[in-house]
Amino acid sequence: xxxxxxxxxxxxxxxxxxxxxxxxxxxxxxxxxxxxxxxxxxxxxxxxxxxxxxxxxxxxxxxxxxxxxxxxxxxxxxxxxxxxxxxxxxxxxxxxxxxxxxxxxxxxxxxxxxx
Amino acid sequence: xxxxxxxxxxxxxxxxxxxxxxxxxxxxxxxxxxxxxxxxxxxxxxxxxxxxxxxxxxxxxxxxxxxxxxxxxxxxxxxxxxxxxxxxxxxxxxxxxxxxxxxxxxxx
Numbered sequence: 350x351x352x353x354x355x356x357x358x359x360x361x362x363x364x365x366x367x368x369x370x371x372x373x374x375x376x377x378x379x380x381x382x383x384x385x386x387x388x389x390x391x392x393x394x395x396x397x398x399x400x401x402x403x404x405x406x407x408x409x410x411x412x413x414x415x416x417x418x419x420x421x422x423x424x425x426x427x428x429x430x431x432x433x434x435x436x437x438x439x440x441x442x443x444x445x446x447x448x449x450x451x452x453x454x455x456x457x458x459x460x461x462x463x464x
Numbered sequence: 465x466x467x468x469x470x471x472x473x474x475x476x477x478x479x480x481x482x483x484x485x486x487x488x489x490x491x492x493x494x495x496x497x498x499x500x501x502x503x504x505x506x507x508x509x510x511x512x513x514x515x516x517x518x519x520x521x522x523x524x525x526x527x528x529x530x531x532x533x534x535x536x537x538x539x540x541x542x543x544x545x546x547x548x549x550x551x552x553x554x555x556x557x558x559x560x561x562x563x564x565x566x567x568x569x570x571x572x
Contacts (some may be wrong), residue, residue: 394559394560
């Protein structure tokens with residue numbers, strides 16, 4: 350089954366404790382991205398990756414890091430989480446063929462709370 | 465930048481037709497996405513318009529006017545399960561910008 354998986358699905362942590370949210374896709378997609386979703390603000394792109402070893406900042410990259418060492422994985426790293434990073438996070442992937450048509454997939458989401 | 469505007473909330477009756485509008489700024493525009501998102505779930509892809517005009521997929525249709533920076537999602541024969549948020553997103557080179565979403569409530 351074609352899917353994007355994220356782990357963990359729920360996480361409560363404390364300020365300053367480094368954490369990683371994993372994202373993996375099994376569709377051989379080139380493009381992967383991370384979003385956060387907050388009430389009234391919609392989805393905002395954090396980082397994206399066009400392919401292995403190619404990453405770029407989105408709208409709200411401050412406080413986050415990513416890496417793309419292999420095509421299927423795109424982890425999101427919070428080196429020193431702060432309460433304003435409490436949010437719902439989504440990973441997404443797509444092929445770049447045919448201009449993304451019919452090929453957008455989102456992971457199930459990770460709800461992060463930073464105390 | 466890309467400002468995406470769509471109404472915050474809409475209400476419609478089961479069996480009716482509803483149109484959800486979206487306006488965006490056109491600098492570097494490549495295409496326009498619509499997603500459906502039920503509460504607590506991930507967004508699911510509905511449509512992607514690149515060219516002007518109307519594209520129909522069953523009960524859902526999406527329209528784009530590039531010159532006007534305008535799109536709409538048309539939902540026909542509304543069902544209770546269509547109650548969800550509908551997200552408009554513009555694709556600008558490699559950058560995706562989402563609107564805040566329109567929460568649609570379908571009433572019996």
